[in-house]
Amino acid sequence: MTDQQQLWDAATAQAYDTPGQGMFSPEVLAPTVEVLSQLAAGGPAVEFAVGTGRVAVPLSEAGVQVSGIELSHAMIAVLREKVAEDQMRVVQGDMTTTTAGENFSLAFLVFNTIANLLTQDDQVRCFENAARQLAPGGCFVVELWVPQLRSLSPGRGGTLEVSEPGYLLVDTYDVLQQHVISHHVQFGPELSDGPAARIARTPHRYIWPSELDLMARLAGFELESRWADWDRSAFTAESRSHVSVYRLPSA
Incomplete structure (x- = not known):
């Protein structure tokens, strides 16, 4: 079993969905x-990384x-x-090598999941894999958080x-490798x-957004749009996340 298979095991998959709340909320x-x-x-x-169908099912x-x-x-x-x-x-x-077909109009990878690939090479391969499966003029949508390194105090390695x-959610950083580990701590009477x-x-x-744009260019994409959220609000220097739309050239 791979590390990712161990991370997304049966217990995690069963607890993943929170109908009507959080990332499953209608909003x-x-x-x-x-x-x-x-x-x-x-x-x-x-x-890519369809999970339990949080987005795929309502989109269908x-x-x-x-x-x-x-x-x-x-998760499947x-x-x-x-x-x-x-x-x-x-x-x-x-998602770096597996294909589901060809001539898709749209490929999408949401909720920060491209960051689950732990090397730059694999992240580039993910873009290349999307390009292989899209029709000319098709687009690849990536939703991703913006690294909050400005929150790191001098000499501190976490936020x-x-x-x-x-x-509690605590993030610890390895800025040399561009790695972050999210520590999710649950506590309270329900665990008594x-x-x-x-x-x-x-x-x-x-x-970084600029690094993501370069990965896209290496795979033949151009950045078409970038918003701070799905409501198409403007992306600024203060935005904590972004939705980026990359498009292949038309035939």
């Missing part, structure tokens, strides 16, 4: 589906033919509880990103029947 999903539907322009789409319900690529068997199993194979094709494999009842706290760690390689 998050509705603008995401609207933008992706418009960019698909009536053609088929492929989601909106009328877009969606296929998926997913490394985790456990949860997706299959929602949608059958004949309704949404999902290919198990790594507190979230502090709320029952949950077990350990006082639970901690999970997820590793990432962070990417």
Whole structure:
């Protein structure tokens, strides 16, 4: 089993969905589906790291033919509880090499997931893999957070990103390797029947927007649009995330 397979195991897959809340809330999903539907322009789409279908399922319900690529068997199993194979094709494999077909109008990779690839080479290969599967003029959409290195105090290697009842998120940085490990700490009365706290760690390689643009150019894409969020708000120096739309040349 690979490190990523161990990270996205059955327990994580079963706990991943939070219907109606957080990243599954209508406020998050509705603008995401609207933008992706418009960019698909009536053609088929492929989601890299489709997971449990958080975006793919409502996008399919909106009328877009969606296929998926997913490394985790456990995440695919949860997706299959929602949608059958004949309704949404999902290919198990790594998003740097696995293909779900050709001549897609849209490929998309959301919720910071390109950062799960821990080397620059693999991140470039992900762009190249998207380009291979798109039709001429097709676009690749990447949603990604902006590294918050300005939050690092001198001599400190980490930042507190979230502090709320029952949950802490602490990020620790290796700025030489562009690696960040997110430490998710859950605690409170709901855990009283077990350990006082639970901690999970997820590793990432962070990417600056300009570096992401260069990766896209190496794969033949040009940056078409960049917004701070799915509502198409302006991207600024203070934005903490971005939605970037890259397009291949037309035939």
